[in-house]
Amino acid sequence: MNIKHCVFAAALVLPALGGQVANAGLGEPRVSVQSDAARLRGQVSISENSLFEVHAIQLASGTQVREYTGADGKVFAVAWSGPTMPNLKQTLGQYFDRYVAGAETNRLGHHHLQIVQSDFVVHAGGHMRAYSGVAYLPKALPEGVSQGDLK
Secondary structure (H helix, E strand, O other): OOHHHHHHHHHHHHHHOOOOOOOOOOOOEOOHHHHHHHHHOEEEEEEEOOOOEEEEEEEOOOOEEEEEEOOOOEEEEEEEEEOOOOOHHHHHHHHHHHHHHHHOOOEOOOOEEEEEOOOOEEEEEEEOOEEEEEEEOHHHOOOOOOHHHOO
16 A cells, blocks of 8 residues: 555545444434534534435535435435545444445545445545545435435
């Protein structure tokens, strides 16, 4: 692994290590969004369509975290974009350890990470002041929703 790979891995993982998980995030009930917003110190706005709700958490840093909930009331996807990485330990919840393990072996180039498992998918990338990503549970996607709908 060269220095660029080390720096990229650190940029994806290190900002996410702070904080503790409080039964929140990906795969958890809709009420966990409020816990995430409080721990991330962000403001929540909700939009919905016929297939899902989007709970957008605006962080003081300018980064936005979007948590997607289906009719079953569970968070089936999390997306982020902005100048800083959000606390992924908080937003990915029980899937965070799998993210960290995957980050060590699943990078595509210098600025992109891709983890594709049957029950957990992450696409993330960026560089300083421009990070983005999406993590979702393929088996939990509502009927008619694809990764392209998770923006």
